[in-house]
Structures are given as structure tokens and as C-alpha cells.
Amino acid sequence: MKQLLFNPFIKIAGAKALLLGLVLIIIGSVFASLFNARFDGLIDLHFYKGVNVFQALFDQIIGLIVVAFVFFITALILGSKPRLVDLVGTFAYSRLPYVFAPLLNITGVFLTFSNALQSIDPANPVLPLSSSQLVSFVFLTILSIVLVVWLVTLYFKAWKTCSNLKGNKLVLSFIAGLLIAEILTVYLTRNFTI
Amino acid sequence: MIVQKILPVTCPSCSGRMKVQRLHCSNCDTSIEGAFELPVLNHLNAEELDFVLQFVKASGSIKDLSSLLGYSYPTVRNMLDDLIKKIVQTEKDLKAKK
Numbered sequence: 552m553k554q555l556l557f558n559p560f561i562k563i564a565g566a567k568a569l570l571l572g573l574v575l576i577i578i579g580s581v582f583a584s585l586f587n588a589r590f591d592g593l594i595d596l597h598f599y600k601g602v603n604v605f606q607a608l609f610d611q612i613i614g615l616i617v618v619a620f621v622f623f624i625t626a627l628i629l630g631s632k633p634r635l636v637d638l639v640g641t642f643a644y645s646r647l648p649y650v651f652a653p654l655l656n657i658t659g660v661f662l663t664f665s666n667a668l669q670s671i672d673p674a675n676p677v678l679p680l681s682s683s684q685l686v687s688f689v690f691l692t693i694l695s696i697v698l699v700v701w702l703v704t705l706y707f708k709a710w711k712t713c714s715n716l717k718g719n720k721l722v723l724s725f726i727a728g729l730l731i732a733e734i735l736t737v738y739l740t741r742n743f744t745i
Numbered sequence: 746m747i748v749q750k751i752l753p754v755t756c757p758s759c760s761g762r763m764k765v766q767r768l769h770c771s772n773c774d775t776s777i778e779g780a781f782e783l784p785v786l787n788h789l790n791a792e793e794l795d796f797v798l799q800f801v802k803a804s805g806s807i808k809d810l811s812s813l814l815g816y817s818y819p820t821v822r823n824m825l826d827d828l829i830k831k832i833v834q835t836e837k838d839l840k841a842k843k
Contacts, residue, residue, distance in 0.1 A: 564817035637819045715823040 557704055560712040563644065564637045572643020576611045579650040583607035587662060588653035592737040593618055593729070594699055596652050598661040606745045611646065613743075614736045618642050618706070621732040625724050626714050633713040641709035648701040655691045655698075664688050703729070754788050762788065762838070782842075788835045793828055800825065 554561060563571070583590065584604035589597050593614050619639040626633050656662065667680050678685070710716075710725050754763055765781040786797065803809040811821040 560817055561820050562815060562817055564819050568817075633819065637817075641819075712817070712819050712823070715819070715826055 557701075558708045559644065559705075560641045560708055563641075564712065565634065565640050566636055568640030568644040569636060570640075572615075572640060572646060575646050575650050576615070576643060577608065579646060579653065580604050580607035580611060582650065582653040583610075586653040586656040587659075588656060589740075590614060590649060591740040593733040594702055595733075595737065596649065596695070598656050598665065600662065603745065609743075609745050610740045611649075613739050614732075615639065615643055615646075617735045617739065618728075618732040621735065622710055622713070622728045625728045629714070629716060629720065629724060631714040631716060633715075637713045638709070641713055642706065645702065645705035645709050647705065648698040652695065652698050655695055658687065660684060660688050660691060751791060752783075752787065754783060754790070782839060785832055785835050785839065789828070789831070793831070796824060796828065 560568070579590075581604055582588070584602050584607050587598050587600055587602050589599055589602050589607065590610040591597055619635070619642050622642070623633070623635055623638050626638070663684065664680065667678055670679060671677070680688075706729065707725055710728070711721060714721065714724070716724060755761065756763055763783065765779075765783060767776060767778050768781070769776045786794065789797065799813065800810055803813055807818060807821050807825065811818045814821065816824075
């Protein structure tokens, strides 16, 4: 079970992972449109009013294409020869934690908090939220951090399995690739909307 | 009870590579002594040697071997790449000793 959640790529890769990943992306997009979430970055999740399902799907597909492309180029530079289908498949399956991420806004607490922040009077800076709303906001924020850590762990395992790099080369190439992919995805998803 | 003996390829004392010093024919009781290098494949551990055998039995197909072992294609590819590295290094070491 632990392996299935944190290092599934020992057993799943290629077309199988891609198919499962695409199903996860579609489910995540439906949840995103239902609970007002946008995946506007490779590891970003923000809550806006009225997100349509195609926008959520577009965001995730852009993220997938960018991350696979960036790491494929990185692999070629470093002399590793992964199959493109393995990279796309494992990175698609890595979106598993973000299927659940939009559910964090099931009560609308993130939008409420965002509205509350915007309505603060600078002369009287008091958050117009009840203590129960604050507690649930803090709890759900911690949960969202757990999901981000899980997502990055899966991305790392996907890269490790596909590249077969080791040591510093593996870690540094992962950090560099993730940063480049994140910047590109943020730029593309925030400048091209449906 | 039959005990399966495992050929020790590294020295239990210093972890150096072992050599064959004595060969014996159980048919005519002839023994030959010398310092014979073990073949490269014998420098692999039991798990690695088993992987090589499975790979040959799968006609060298990574795809077939991955479904046989229940691992993904890149996992088996990585196992094979690591093994190739080890074999190449062993060959280099053996050549350097000559």
C-alpha cells in the first residue's frame, strides 16, 4: 500500500500509467470545477469563483506537457535515455494527490477566507471570521501542504524511475527541472485561459 | 537434507575478489591447483545472476521480463543498466589485474 501511494512507478509506468493518469486528471478537473479550484502552476492550486471544467483540464494538460518536455530535455542533456511514454505516464499518474486537493474547498472556506482578507479595513485590521472558520482554514491549509509534499514526492520518484540517475545528479536535476517546469506552467496557465 | 552451497565471490575478510585455487574431478579424483579467475558472471551475486538468467529466458525482451517479474518497464531497464555498469566495471578490474 505504501509503495502504491509513494512509489508506484516500480510497478506502473508507460501507457498504463498514462491511462490511469489521464483518468485522474479528468476526475481532478471535475472536482476543480465543482469546488472552484484552478491548477495554475505545476504544484499550484488556487481558488477562484466560477472555474469551468475545461479550464481545469487545460491547466492540468499544460502542466503535464510542460513537465514531461522539461524532464525529457533534462534527461537527454544528462545522457539518460528514458522513453517519452514513461515520462508522460509517470508524471500524469503523479497528479494523484491533486485529485483530492479541490475537495479542500468543499465548504468554501478558502474563498470565504480570501473574501474576508479583501474586506479588511486597514484602519481596523480584524478578520471577520469566526474561530471555527479560522480553525478549519488552518487545518485545511496543513492538509494542502501534505498534498503538495505527496505530489512532489511522486514527481521525484517518477523522475528517479525514468532517468535512473543517482546521487547529487538526480537531486539537482530534479530541483532545476521542477523549477523550470513550474515557471513555464505558471506563465502559460495564467496567460492562456479558456 | 540437501544444503545448497553458494559460491562465495568476495572475500569475507577483506571484501576482495576471490579466485579459484583448486579444481577437482569427482569422477577420477584428479585435482588441479593454480590461480584461476572466476568468469565475469560469477562475480555477480545470486540475485543479479538470477536476473541475467530470467533475462535470457525472456529472449532479452525487457517488456516480457517486466511482465514476468511484475515490475514496470523502466524499473527493469534500470536494473539492467545497473547490471551492465557492474559487469563493465568488473571486466575493467579483471583486465587491470592481469
